[in-house]
Amino acid sequence: MNIDFRTPxxxxxxxxxxxxxxxxxxxxxxxxxxxxxxxxxxxxxxxxKCVNCHRCVLxxxxxxxxxxxxxxxxxxxxxxxxxxxxxxFKQASSGAMLLAGMGTDKPYPVYWDHLLINASxxxxxxxxxLREPMELKTFLGRKPDSLKIENGELAEKLPPQLxxxxxxxxxAMSFGAISLNAMTSLAIAAEKMGTFYNTGxxxxxSSLYKYGKNTIVQxxxxxFGVHTDYLWAGSAIEIKIGQGAKPGIGGHLxxxxxxxxxxxxxxxxxxxxxxxxxxHHDIYSIEDLRQLIYSLKEATDYSKPVAVKIAAVHNIAAxxxxxxxxxxxxxxxxxxxGGTGAAPLRTRDNVGIPIELALAAVDxxxxxxxxxxxxxxxxxxxxxxxxxxxxxxxxxxxxxxIGSAALMALGxxxxxxxxxxxCNWGIATQNPSLTKRLDPVVGAERAANLLKAWSHEIxxxxxxxxxxxxxxxxxxxxxxxxxxxxEKELSILGVKHAGE
Amino acid sequence: MSRRIDxxxxxxxxxxQLVRQAFSEGVTEVVLDNVNGQRYLGDGISSDGSIIIHGxxxxxxxxxxxxxxxxxxxxxxxxxxxTMNEGTIVVHGDAGDTVGYAMRGGEIFIKxxxxxxxxxxxxxxxxxxxxxxxxxxxxxxxxxxxxxxxxILLGLSGREGYxxxxxxxxxxxxxxxxxxxxxxxxxxxxKEVKIVDMxxxxxxxxxxxxxxxxxxxxxxxxxxxAQPFSKLIPFNKRPYGNLYTGV
Numbered sequence: 001m002n003i004d005f006r007t008p009x010x011x012x013x014x015x016x017x018x019x020x021x022x023x024x025x026x027x028x029x030x031x032x033x034x035x036x037x038x039x040x041x042x043x044x045x046x047x048x049k050c051v052n053c054h055r056c057v058l059x060x061x062x063x064x065x066x067x068x069x070x071x072x073x074x075x076x077x078x079x080x081x082x083x084x085x086x087x088x089f090k091q092a093s094s095g096a097m098l099l100a101g102m103g104t105d106k107p108y109p110v111y112w113d114h115l116l117i118n119a120s121x122x123x124x125x126x127x128x129x130l131r132e133p134m135e136l137k138t139f140l141g142r143k144p145d146s147l148k149i150e151n152g153e154l155a156e157k158l159p160p161q162l163x164x165x166x167x168x169x170x171x172a173m174s175f176g177a178i179s180l181n182a183m184t185s186l187a188i189a190a191e192k193m194g195t196f197y198n199t200g201x202x203x204x205x206s207s208l209y210k211y212g213k214n215t216i217v218q219x220x221x222x223x224f225g226v227h228t229d230y231l232w233a234g235s236a237i238e239i240k241i242g243q244g245a246k247p248g249i250g251g252h253l254x255x256x257x258x259x260x261x262x263x264x265x266x267x268x269x270x271x272x273x274x275x276x277x278x279x280h281h282d283i284y285s286i287e288d289l290r291q292l293i294y295s296l297k298e299a300t301d302y303s304k305p306v307a308v309k310i311a312a313v314h315n316i317a318a319x320x321x322x323x324x325x326x327x328x329x330x331x332x333x334x335x336x337x338g339g340t341g342a343a344p345l346r347t348r349d350n351v352g353i354p355i356e357l358a359l360a361a362v363d364x365x366x367x368x369x370x371x372x373x374x375x376x377x378x379x380x381x382x383x384x385x386x387x388x389x390x391x392x393x394x395x396x397x398x399x400x401x402i403g404s405a406a407l408m409a410l411g412x413x414x415x416x417x418x419x420x421x422x423c424n425w426g427i428a429t430q431n432p433s434l435t436k437r438l439d440p441v442v443g444a445e446r447a448a449n450l451l452k453a454w455s456h457e458i459x460x461x462x463x464x465x466x467x468x469x470x471x472x473x474x475x476x477x478x479x480x481x482x483x484x485x486x487e488k489e490l491s492i493l494g495v496k497h498a499g500e
Numbered sequence: 501m502s503r504r505i506d507x508x509x510x511x512x513x514x515x516x517q518l519v520r521q522a523f524s525e526g527v528t529e530v531v532l533d534n535v536n537g538q539r540y541l542g543d544g545i546s547s548d549g550s551i552i553i554h555g556x557x558x559x560x561x562x563x564x565x566x567x568x569x570x571x572x573x574x575x576x577x578x579x580x581x582x583t584m585n586e587g588t589i590v591v592h593g594d595a596g597d598t599v600g601y602a603m604r605g606g607e608i609f610i611k612x613x614x615x616x617x618x619x620x621x622x623x624x625x626x627x628x629x630x631x632x633x634x635x636x637x638x639x640x641x642x643x644x645x646x647x648x649x650x651x652i653l654l655g656l657s658g659r660e661g662y663x664x665x666x667x668x669x670x671x672x673x674x675x676x677x678x679x680x681x682x683x684x685x686x687x688x689x690x691k692e693v694k695i696v697d698m699x700x701x702x703x704x705x706x707x708x709x710x711x712x713x714x715x716x717x718x719x720x721x722x723x724x725x726a727q728p729f730s731k732l733i734p735f736n737k738r739p740y741g742n743l744y745t746g747v
Contacts, residue, residue, distance in 0.1 A: 087747070096745035222621065223602035227585045228544050228566045252740055267604055267625040268647065273674055273738050277645055281620050282560075282579045282598050291539065295560045295582065298516055299544025345747050420746060 005089035008047035008070040012056075018064035019043065025056040025065060030422040030434055053415040055424035087345075098345035101418030101428070103245055103337040103382065103404060106349050111356035111489070112388045116498055118479045120466035127468050129459035135469035136455055138164040138399050140236075140376040141305040142329040159329065160305050162216075162236050164399060165194030166455040167470060168389060170447070171380050171403030172218050172240065172309070174200030176253045176262045176274065177341035177418070178407070179435040180207070182427045185410055185443025187211035192444065193451045198401070201240055201276060202253070203265040209233050216307070219296065221250055222276035224266040228299065236304050236330070237296050241280070241289075242311030244338025244381035247352045250276040251342070257421055257430050290326035297327075305329035312336060312358030312381065313351075317365035324366060324375045331375050332401065333358050338381030339404040341428055342419035355381045356395065360493045363396025363475055372475075386457035395493065396475040409450040410443045503527045508534040512558065516540055523547045537577070542568050559596075562589055565606070578615070581608050584630070590716050594636065603630045603649065607709075611717045612636040613658040616666070617644055622676060624648025633713045640666030644690070646734075647675040652709055654681045654724060663688070670732055674739050678732040679706055681724070692739045693732050702731055 012033060021042050025034040033049040034056060036042075047070060057065045074082050087098060120126040127134070141161035148155040170186040177200065184207070186197040191214045198216040199208075203225015208215070217234035219226050231237060242248065253262075253274035263270040283289050293306050307330035308323045310316070316333065323331050335355025340348065359379050366372040379392050380401035389400050408414065411425040418428035426438035458470070467473055481498040482490045490497055503522045507515050515538050522530050528549040535541070535555030542551055546566035553572045562570055563582035575593035581600045589608045597615035600608055605628035613636030620641065622630050630649035637658030642665050643651050655664035665680060671690025679702070684695065698706075706729060707721075714721035 090745055090747070094745040097743055098747050099744035100747050223583045226564070226583050226602070227604070228546050228564055231544065231564065252743075254741070255738055268623050269625065269675070271737070272647060273740065275621075275645060275647070275672070275674065275740070277621065277672075281617055281644075282582060282601055291559055291579075295540050295543055295563045298513075298540040299564045301520070342744075344744070417746070419744075 005086075005093065006048060007072055007086075008050065010050045010052045010067050011047045011070045012045035012050055013066045013068065014043065014045060015064045015066075018062040020062055020064075022061065024059055024061065028055050028059045028424060030424050030429075030431065031420075051415040051417045051420075053413045053417070053424050055413075099342055099419050100345040100348050101340065101342060101416045101420075102414060103339045104349045105416070108337075108354065110382070111354055111485075111493065112382070112384070112391055114483050114485050114489075115356070115391045115493070115495065116481045116483055117387065117390055117394070117461060117465070118481070119464040124466040126466050127463040129456075129463040132463070133468065134459040134462060135471070136166045136458060138167045138470065140164065140307075140330050140378065140398055142375065143373040145373070160236075160303055162196060162305060162330075163194075164196065166451055166458075167393060167397075167399040168383075168451055168454060169195050169216070169378070169399060169401050170197035170406045171338075171401035172198035172200040172216075172238065173341070173403055173407075174202030174218075174224075174253075175205050175265050176200075176202040176257055176430070178427055179423075179429055179438065180205055180261065181435050181438040181440045181443065182407070182410055183208060184440035185438065185447055186406060187214065188440060188444035189447035189451065190214040192448045193455075195451065196235065198238060199234070201251075202262070202274075203267060204230050204233055205261065205265045218309075219292075220276055221278070221280045222274060224268065224274055224276075227267070231296065231300050234304070236307055237300065238307040238309055238330075238332065239280075239289075239292060239296070239328075240309045241283070242309065242313070242334065243340060244311045244334030244336050244352055244355070245340035246343040246347050247311030247313050247336070248278060249344070249347060250278040252276070259430055262430060286322040286326050289323065289328075293327045307332055307378070309334060311338075312353045312355055314353065316353065316358045317361040320362040320375075320377075321365055321369055321371070324371050328375055330378055330398075331362070332378045332380060333362060334401075335359075335379070335381030339407070340418075355379050356391075357489075357492050359392060359397055360395050360477075364494055367396075367475070386454035387461065389454060390458055390461050390473070391480060393470060393473050394476050394479045395495075396477075398474065405450065406447055409447045410438060411446075501527050502529040502531060504531045504533065506534055507532050507536065507538060507555065510538065512538040512540055516543065519551065520545065523549055535574075542570050562587065565589075575612075576610075581606070581632075584608075586628070592717065597639070599634075600630065600632045603632075604628055605630050607712075608632045609713055609716050610634045610636070611657075613638065615639045617641040619643045619646055619649070619651045619678075621645040621647060622649035622651070624676065631709055633709050635713060635717065637662055638665045641668045641671060642666065643670045643673055643676070643678050643732075644668065645672040645674070646670060646678070647673075649676045650705065650709070651676070651678040652680075652706065652713075653678070654710075654713070656681075656719070656724065669693070670734070672739065673732075673734040674737050675734065677702075679729045680732065681727055681729050684730050684732070689732070692734050694735055695730050696733055698729060698731050702729075 139161040142159040190197040201220035215234040220240040308328040309332035336352030376398040423429040537558040539558035542562040544564040550569040572591040576595040578596035594612035616639040633652040670693035
């Protein structure tokens with residue numbers, strides 16, 4: 001007998017007295033975890049197919065469904081946890097690399113949770129943001145060494161800048177990895193909130209050109225969809241060198257996801273694998289990076305800031321310094337917790353460093369080299385809430401990108417199965433019967449709401465610190481204290497311990 | 501309307517500004533004299549005019565180019581035709597590494613030899629089918645990751661004692677076709693490519709581009725075509741299809 005070693009991760013509970021056999025769950029589950037049994041005239045479940053995305057739970061009209069972990073335990077073993085045992089089973093049967101979606105779920109230290117924010121008491125009184133002006137406006141781009149002012153006017157033209165009403169942008173997610181409805185939701189929300197979304201490396205769908213002034217277009221190693229109209233379409237161009245979820249490697253969008261629309265946008269044949277090589281093959285040095293930056297500036301007549309996105313890795317400070325000297329106007333640092341549509345599991349879970357440490361190290365390095373003003377710093381890869389944003393800005397960031405959080409606003413339930421193309425929430429899929437579940441108008445409203453709520457919270461906390469402009473918080477590490485951190489961690493973060 | 505610009509001593513930024521300005525003023529042919537390593541010539545320009553370059557243009561010539569015809573009376577450097585969309589480049593000399601990187605449309609004719617990774621990640625798209633014809637020899641990783649288009653390598657000139665193409669030819673290839681004049685040793689090929697027989701259709705494609713090459717550089721088409729070619733195509737369009745399993 002040939003035993004398949006796979007066991008379910010979850011089990012579906014159907015409260016018999018509530019279930020009316022309406023079969024909505026059968027239609028809603030693209031994983032086919034619910035099935036209609038014609039003989040018994042009732043709905044059954046196949047636990048092994050369940051990914052715990054809650055779609056059936058939330059669409060069940062009688063609330064008959066719930067899901068829990070499958071009640072199966074291995075003999076307890078602190079070293080050989082179920083994860084490693086089941087991984088070996090999968091690889092022994094397939095001979096394949098393990099693939100995962102979203103950011104790492106490993107219990108690495110979350111430094112955001114070891115940083116505390118200051119507030120004013122008695123002196124330097126706090127400010128009430130509901131009744132007093134509070135400035136979140138952020139400009140991203142190279143700042144001049146000095147300002148020349150004549151007759152009250154700037155005498156020299158500033159380098160091109162992105163103007164944000166709130167220091168939060170939607171991170172690069174490509175059409176292919178996510179659906180057009182998801183992209184459209186983010187584009188509309190960015191326009192509404194005065195911020196930016198990023199095309200990712202999959203080109204710009206023709207229907208999204210109208211959101212150009214709120215768009216950052218990306219150029220990655222595969223150069224998918226990169227042509228002159230595309231470069232001119234956005235307000236900034238981002239060169240993707242690395243991604244926090246998978247530093248050092250490229251990406252493969254499998255041919256099954258390259259339907260007509262994706263193929264037209266990526267400018268490749270339908271059904272063809274979209275392979276992004278690990279490196280840009282015209283970049284082998286900082287000088288080569290400069291060459292790509294300036295080829296893009298030349299192609300757009302120096303009218304747009306050029307960002308360089310790098311993954312947070314061991315020598316991040318030196319790398320960022322090199323990128324700044326190569327002519328980047330904005331450096332995006334993506335921490336190792338950053339999300340992805342698909343990444344090899346072992347890479348996702350073990351490569352890179354936390355964004356908090358990377359950001360502090362880069363900001364300190366650029367300041368010590370007196371080139372901090374030459375670039376704006378944008379951080380990504382684990383921003384969960386408004387206080388994470390505040391902490392990032394106090395550590396030295398100019399703005400944050402949110403990817404996972406933005407998708408959760410659209411309905412993502414973090415089941416981490418983006419790579420299957422069966423996203424029941426219509427986000428990480430190109431299947432028309434699934435993508436139509438996400439209405440871009442509703443999605444945009446939710447994504448905009450998230451930014452609105454976070455912006456209010458940021459103002460509230462800023463006011464609490466007695467600060468009325470976000471600019472005064474940038475790199476102001478005195479507004480942070482560490483809790484439960486070692487001397488070394490405190491010194492890298494550049495913050496004092498609570499009580500000091 | 502033609503305009504002559506002396507590039508002597510001009511920084512690339514000024515030179516490119518002058519070129520862009522010329523096209524925006526309706527000039528159809530720009531002639532550049534004394535070009536000496538200035539980068540980014542013709543980058544991102546959408547026009548059906550032409551640029552004639554006397555001298556040696558720098559890296560990233562014709563990047564993102566969209567329709568121009570560029571003739572180089574000299575050698576070209578690295579990343580010529582990077583991510584090019586449309587147009588024609590004719591180089592009366594050699595060219596450097598990564599010629600035609602991610603090129604999606606248009607044609608590049610190089611009279612002499614080229615460096616490493618030429619035609620890397622070339623693609624085809626709808627009616628666009630990019631073509632690179634190299635008259636001499638090519639370095640390693642020729643046509644790496646190639647996803648579409650046509651690479652033709654003639655071996656008419658080049659460094660003596662060196663093979664017509666370097667190692668790892670077509671590694672990662674998953675689309676398009678290469679025609680290499682003469683034999684290519686198996687060990688030089690990437691593991692994703694195979695040599696197959698030429699068809700009548702292949703012969704007519706070759707004839708078309710070899711005659712163009714012969715016309716541009718004044719050589720004997722028949723003599724070039726007299727030697728048989730090796731045709732290289734990928735084993736399949738999904739070289740990495742079975743690499744992963746979900747967790």
